[in-house]
Structures are given as structure tokens and as C-alpha cells.
Amino acid sequence: MKQRSMPPGQPTEQPSAAEATFNRMVTPRARVHAIVDAAQNADAPVQARKLGLDSASLFAGALGRDLAQVAPHLVTTSGGAAFGRWWFGHWRTNLGVLFEASASPRELREHFRTLLIVNGDAGRRFYFRFYDPRVMRSFLPHCKGDEVRRFFGPVRAFYCEGAGGTELIRFAPDADGVAITTRPVETS
Secondary structure, eight states: OOOOOOOTTOOOOOOOHHHHHHHHHSOTTOOEEEEEETTTOTTHHHHHHHTTOEEEESSOHHHHHHTTTTSEEEEEOTTOHHHHHHHHHTTTSOOEEEEEEOSOHHHHHHHHHTTSEEEOGGGOEEEOOTTSHHHHHHHGGGOOHHHHHHHHTTEEEEEEEOGGGSEEEEEEEETTEEEEEEEEOOOO
16 A cells, blocks of 8 residues: 655655555555455445445345445455555554455455354354454464464465554464564554
């Protein structure tokens, strides 16, 4: 979500500290996408569409229609600087996660839909809010082997805010499980 150059003489908006930190951490020329949690901000999918970005609920069918206002939505950012400004303008709200992947939006949506339901004790099924930064920060550090490969699928790296928004965390698969990189975010 690097800043696009403006015509000479036009004022440029400086990125927030969180956005600047993200721009330094993200792989150069990576395709960045987001999963926004409409339960945290019902306007998120609407805002993405207003910015001309593709947005699709991870819930399908009648459930997708009934829960559209609170569902997780996959947003293909296409390097949109305006989306980056909007996203990082909501820093510290647990809006969702950013991630790097070169797969198509259809492939990404299919992959993420496989992660939405987990089996608990006695055959009980639960929704897994993996796209909530608070859940991701607790879950990913404990993943190993096949669990890492299944969770990441086509994703090269996930990014989320740390507790209190004072840091940006990058999670990437590695030989031992998940590599975690944390960078402080200046707060004013």
C-alpha cells in the first residue's frame, strides 16, 4: 500500500506511523490483500467497494446474506493507496488482517472458507475468527508442521496490529513453524 506519486505541486499526505512501518516490512511488489471484520466495522466492506476494490464475504449463500453486516470480507487491495490510508486510519480497532499472496481472489476465498469452522470437543463445531488480530496473535505462535501449511495455504505472510496498536506483527511460515517479526509503531 505504498504511496502513489502525486503530480508536481500537489500536496501529498504522509502515511501514518503504522502504515509507514507496514511499508517497510512488506515484501517489495507483493500483492497485498485484507480480511476485514465487519463485526468490528460494518462500513469496512462498503468502504472497500467505494474505493473500487473487490470485496467478498467469506460466508456463502443465505448465511452470507443474513450475516453480511458482521461477516469477514476478503478485500483485494490492488495496491490501493486510498485503502491503505483508510485501513491504517482504523489502527487500534482490530479491523482485521493484511496478508501477502499471489493467488486469485477466488482461490483465496476458497482457502479462507476452509478455516472458518473448527471442531471442538464432543463433535461441537465453532466459528474460528482467525482474521481477528487478537485471535491470530494467540493462535499462530503455537502452530507447527501440517497445521502451519494448512493455515497459510497460498499466503506468504500475515500482518496484524499488536496489543494496543503499539507494534505491527508479521507471521510467515518457516521450517520450525511460524516466524514472527515484530516492529514498534510510533504513537503520538
